[in-house]
Each structure stands twice: as C-alpha cells, then as structure tokens.
Amino acid sequence: MGTYFHPGCICCRSCSFPLTEHEISMSGNYPYHRSYFKELTHPKCEVCHQFIPTNRAGLAVHRCSRFWSQKYCLSHELDKTAYCCSCRRLESWNARYISLGDGRSLCLECLESAVMDTGDCQLLYHSIRDYYEGMNMRIDQQIPMFLVERQVLNEAIVEEKHGNRRLPENRGVCLSEVQRITSIVKRPKIEGHRLVGMRTQRQKLIRNSEVIAILVLFGFPRLLTGSILAHELMHSWLRLKGYRNIKREVEEGICEVLSYMWLESEVMSGLRSRPSSSTASSSSSSSSSSHYSSSSKKGGNSSTEKKLGEFFMYQIVNSPSKIYGDGFRAANVAVNKYGLRRTLDHIHMTGSFPI
Ligand SMILES: [Zn+2]
Ligand SMILES: [Zn+2]
Numbered sequence: 549m550g551t552y553f554h555p556g557c558i559c560c561r562s563c564s565f566p567l568t569e570h571e572i573s574m575s576g577n578y579p580y581h582r583s584y585f586k587e588l589t590h591p592k593c594e595v596c597h598q599f600i601p602t603n604r605a606g607l608a609v610h611r612c613s614r615f616w617s618q619k620y621c622l623s624h625e626l627d628k629t630a631y632c633c634s635c636r637r638l639e640s641w642n643a644r645y646i647s648l649g650d651g652r653s654l655c656l657e658c659l660e661s662a663v664m665d666t667g668d669c670q671l672l673y674h675s676i677r678d679y680y681e682g683m684n685m686r687i688d689q690q691i692p693m694f695l696v697e698r699q700v701l702n703e704a705i706v707e708e709k710h711g712n713r714r715l716p717e718n719r720g721v722c723l724s725e726v727q728r729i730t731s732i733v734k735r736p737k738i739e740g741h742r743l744v745g746m747r748t749q750r751q752k753l754i755r756n757s758e759v760i761a762i763l764v765l766f767g768f769p770r771l772l773t774g775s776i777l778a779h780e781l782m783h784s785w786l787r788l789k790g791y792r793n794i795k796r797e798v799e800e801g802i803c804e805v806l807s808y809m810w811l812e813s814e815v816m817s818g819l820r821s822r823p824s825s826s827t828a829s830s831s832s833s834s835s836s837s838s839h840y841s842s843s844s845k846k847g848g849n850s851s852t853e854k855k856l857g858e859f860f861m862y863q864i865v866n867s868p869s870k871i872y873g874d875g876f877r878a879a880n881v882a883v884n885k886y887g888l889r890r891t892l893d894h895i896h897m898t899g900s901f902p903i
C-alpha cells in the first residue's frame with residue numbers, strides 16, 4: 549500500500565525472475581508470480597495431486613483427515629480410492645498400496661512393520677504376556693495364538709456364541725468354543741502390488757479351559773497387531789479369573805484400556821528396546837518390492853512407527869462406537885480415579901465400573 553516500484557525490479561520469490569505489474573501476487577510480504585501464488589495458497593489433493601476443485605464462491609472444497617491432515621478432493625470418497633486398513637490414509641496415485649487379497653490394502657509405511665505369519669508374531673505375543681506379568685496380571689495358562697486370514701476370523705466369530713454380535717471390521721477374537729481353524733504358517737511374498745505364496749495349515753484346538761485360543765488378523769503393523777493382542781489377552785484374563793456377567797461395554801472398555809496402556813508404553817519408550825531394522829527403508833516412498841521386516845523383532849523407521857502408534861491410540865480414544873468408544877472412555881475415567889486394580893475388583897463384584 550502506497551509503495552511504488554519499477555516493474556522488472558521486483559523478483560518472484562519462488563523462481564527469482566522479475567515480475568511485471570500484472571503478474572504480481574503477494575503472499576505475506578513476498579511477491580510471487582500468480583501461478584506460484586496459486587501453488588502456495590490453493591490446496592492440492594494428496595490423492596490425485598491436482599488442485600482441489602473450487603466451489604462457486606472460489607473456495608477449495610476438500611476433506612482433511614483429522615489426525616493425518618491428509619487433504620483430498622471430496623470425489624475420492626466415492627471413486628473407490630483405496631485406503632490403508634491400518635492407518636486409514638487414502639492411497640495416492642503415485643504410491644500404490646499393497647493388496648492383502650481380502651479386500652484390505654496396506655500402505656507402504658504400515659507394510660514396513662507388518663506382521664504376516666503366526667511364527668512372526670510369537671515374540672510380540674510373548675512380550676505382551678510379559679507386559680501383563682509386569683502389571684501383576686500374570687496369565688498362567690499357555691493360550692495358543694494364531695494369525696489368520698479375514699474369512700477365517702469372521703467364520704470363527706460367527707461360530708462362537710457371540711456370532712450375532714458380528715462387527716463389520718473384526719480384527720481379533722479370544723475363542724472359547726471353536727474347535728478348528730486355519731492359520732497362516734508361512735508369510736506371503738510381495739509380487740507387484742499383491743501378496744503371493746501364503747501357506748496355511750488346518751489346526752485342531754484343544755478345549756481344556758475357558759479360553760482355547762486367540763486369533764488375530766494377519767498383515768497389520770507391529771503396534772496395531774500388539775494392541776489387538778493386548779485387547780484379546782485381557783478378555784482371556786477376565787475369563788480365566790472368573791469374571792462373569794459383565795456388561796459388554798464394561799468388558800470391551802477395560803480391554804481397550806489395556807490395549808491403550810500397552811500402546812502408550814511402546815510409544816513412550818521411544819520404541820528403543822528393539823534394534824533398528826536393516827531392511828526397513830527410512831523413507832515412506834520405498835518401492836513396493838522392498839522387503840518388509842520380520843516385525844516381531846524389528847520395526848520400521850521408529851519415528852514413522854511412533855506416529856502410527858499415536859494414531860492407534862487416537863483411534864481408541866475417539867472411537868464413535870457405543871461399546872468400544874464409550875466403554876473405553878468410562879473405563880479410563882474409572883482407572884484414572886481408582887487405579888486399575890481397584891477398578892477390576894469392582895467389576896468383579898458388580899459387573900460395572902466404580903463411579
Ligand atoms: Zn483429488
Ligand atoms: Zn497405513
């Protein structure tokens with residue numbers, strides 16, 4: 549305002565070439581060519597990498613995910629753009645996701661620490677049993693744990709007594725009834741953008757107590773797999789310790805609390821207990837043919853993994869589900885007020901949370 553200049557004396561901050569009067573746009577105190585100005589101020593879609601379409605008022609209308617701040621055109625919610633089954637980010641047109649072959653897709657960041665077969669998951673499973681022991685909640689019984697495909701998990705859940713409570717997205721289950729399952733014994737290889745060569749095995753389960761086995765969906769990153777295991781182990785603990793007639797939101801709520809606490813302990817520890825992976829790439833743009841690491845021992849880049857852990861915690865805290873979300877929030881209030889042990893004792897006696 550009130551400032552005069554000779555055209556040609558002022559240069560664009562972006563390309564350094566002189567500007568004429570007609571092509572100047574200001575951003576902050578700096579002059580730019582109009583085209584660069586648009587680059588700076590008009591949001592680009594992180595899926596198709598085009599400028600996000602504007603409405604009649606000239607405003608860019610887009611979606612922005614709350615946790616990841618991923619900006620994208622509204623149209624991608626309807627055009628079958630894939631999303632990662634773990635972190636929920638939409639697939640970008642220049643970074644193809646891996647298809648897990650059951651309708652799920654996995655982004656390359658989540659793939660870096662993905663747990664793909666039952667053997668791969670054992671170390672993680674034992675570390676979570678140790679975590680329970682460290683909390684004075686030792687689980688004496690050896691409960692077999694298997695990684696399974698989506699269809700196997702869904703069928704097992706239907707076969708269990710709670711089959712009618714089927715959720716659209718089951719990720720794990722603690723079995724008390726099912727006698728046979730098919731587990732993944734050999735991890736698949738990545739070929740192009742899909743998985744090939746997975747080996748499965750039919751397994752007979754022996755019922756000698758309240759809890760027969762724990763099943764978890766294959767292919768999730770280490771921290772998500774661990775949080776599901778922590779949740780299912782809490783179901784096991786409750787059953788083995790004789791907790792009966794607990795309201796569903798109370799049981800799921802306290803299981804979510806244990807899941808959250810384990811995630812928090814992993815994220816807070818800076819994931820330092822594990823050696824860094826030699827195969828994990830430090831960049832999210834690694835090619836799809838990169839090897840994913842053996843995740844029970846190694847993880848991806850630790851800052852990437854930490855951010856993922858924070859996302860899984862965010863999901864638990866903000867879940868809109870009446871059973872899981874409200875259950876967690878009520879359980880968390882009780883645990884913060886009375887501590888875990890007293891809250892559990894109260895649930896044992898009354899079937900509900902202390903108020
Ligand atoms: Zn777009
Ligand atoms: Zn992901």
Ligand SMILES: [Zn+2]
Pocket residue numbers: 779783800803
């Ligand atoms: Zn549950």
